[in-house]
Amino acid sequence: MMEPARRLAVTSHPANESRARGFGEALSLAKGKHVLIALRGHPDPDGIACAIAQAHIGQRLGVAQTTISYCHELSHRENRALVKLLGLELRKIKSVKELGRVDYLALVDAHEVDTDLTDAADLEVLTIVDHHRPVSPPKARFVDMRLDVGATATIFAEYLQELCTLDPDVEEDRRIATAIMHGLSTDTDDFMLARAGDFRAAGQIIEVCDRDLLQDLSRRLIAPTAMDVIARALQAMVVRRNFAMAGVGFVSEAERDTISQAADFLVRREDIDTCVVYGIISDKYIEGSLRTHSPSVDPAVWLEQAFGTDEKGRPFGGGRRDKGGFRIPIGFLGRVTDRQQLWQLVEHAVRTALLRQSGEEPTPGLVMPPVTPS
Numbered sequence: 001m002m003e004p005a006r007r008l009a010v011t012s013h014p015a016n017e018s019r020a021r022g023f024g025e026a027l028s029l030a031k032g033k034h035v036l037i038a039l040r041g042h043p044d045p046d047g048i049a050c051a052i053a054q055a056h057i058g059q060r061l062g063v064a065q066t067t068i069s070y071c072h073e074l075s076h077r078e079n080r081a082l083v084k085l086l087g088l089e090l091r092k093i094k095s096v097k098e099l100g101r102v103d104y105l106a107l108v109d110a111h112e113v114d115t116d117l118t119d120a121a122d123l124e125v126l127t128i129v130d131h132h133r134p135v136s137p138p139k140a141r142f143v144d145m146r147l148d149v150g151a152t153a154t155i156f157a158e159y160l161q162e163l164c165t166l167d168p169d170v171e172e173d174r175r176i177a178t179a180i181m182h183g184l185s186t187d188t189d190d191f192m193l194a195r196a197g198d199f200r201a202a203g204q205i206i207e208v209c210d211r212d213l214l215q216d217l218s219r220r221l222i223a224p225t226a227m228d229v230i231a232r233a234l235q236a237m238v239v240r241r242n243f244a245m246a247g248v249g250f251v252s253e254a255e256r257d258t259i260s261q262a263a264d265f266l267v268r269r270e271d272i273d274t275c276v277v278y279g280i281i282s283d284k285y286i287e288g289s290l291r292t293h294s295p296s297v298d299p300a301v302w303l304e305q306a307f308g309t310d311e312k313g314r315p316f317g318g319g320r321r322d323k324g325g326f327r328i329p330i331g332f333l334g335r336v337t338d339r340q341q342l343w344q345l346v347e348h349a350v351r352t353a354l355l356r357q358s359g360e361e362p363t364p365g366l367v368m369p370p371v372t373p374s
């Protein structure tokens with residue numbers, strides 16, 4: 001019993017110290033050089049936080065310049081808020097050549113260069129720090145891949161601890177700590193999925209965080225388009241016992257994830273445990289999201305029972321634990337020019353399927369609230 005207790009008191013393990021040292025040694029190779037941290041995909045808080053932590057450590061170790069780049073849209077509202085609140089300068093590039101001379105590449109929260117970033121092939125990858133399972137063996141001077149952490153930010157919290165301890169009295173240090181904490185909490189679903197190492201890292205970093213800024217960052221912003229879809233969902237919502245459903249009409253491809261955001265919102269209603277929000281995406285598909293707290297609803301099974309399978313036997317829907325989604329092509333019907341009529345057809349079919357599945361017989365005269373096609 002004594003052994004675990006004693007181990008808990010130790011804040012850094014020898015193995016971690018040497019990994020931090022290895023990382024520091026690799027960065028020292030770039031003394032006086034220009035390092036490009038190329039974020040992969042749509043940058044998320046974990047990747048962004050790790051990039052600024054690496055830039056900070058690099059600066060301490062004599063790296064002349066660190067550029068943080070990305071090549072896909074900074075899509076999520078929260079990520080734009082993060083960049084804005086932290087006053088970050090991220091460069092959106094398609095080719096490394098846009099940056100002039102770059103000496104080394106570095107990857108954080110990823111182990112491969114984004115396939116959409118061109119002219120990166122000739123550059124040496126200096127460091128790779130990531131927590132995703134590698135598809136191919138990562139190649140770099142220094143590699144730290146850990147599958148037992150919930151966020152790459154956890155690894156950087158350790159590096160910071162070993163290589164340049166953050167000072168709560170320095171504004172810049174507080175911003176970095178706050179970003180790391182935010183990356184940690186978003187990647188671990190607010191610590192629900194966090195592992196021991198993530199909690200240790202959070203414990204180390206919390207005293208340096210700017211609590212006000214952290215609160216601003218975690219205030220989940222809602223895009224106007226999402227709010228609009230949520231409003232439509234509220235207006236159209238039909239509640240039957242503990243089940244709610246809402247058809248939101250036409251939604252563009254770019255705004256498809258507003259449907260799941262609306263479902264996230266509706267399921268919080270006190271008197272229900274399961275909800276489905278659906279709409280027509282780009283006149284091509286009926287798409288919907290299911291959210292449930294019910295112990296008896298398995299989203300994948302529930303959706304398959306409601307909507308069945310396509311001609312190849314693949315279910316239209318899938319899911320896990322407390323969420324699911326479905327997508328049904330509307331094919332030829334998409335050509336209907338009267339959108340109001342098309343929506344009514346879809347609305348009727350989906351409602352009938354959902355009510356049957358939720359154990360209710362559809363009422364013939366079910367009111368269909370008007371839905372403004374967007």
Ligand SMILES: [Mn+2]
Binds near residue numbers: 047150151
């Ligand atoms: Mn991550």
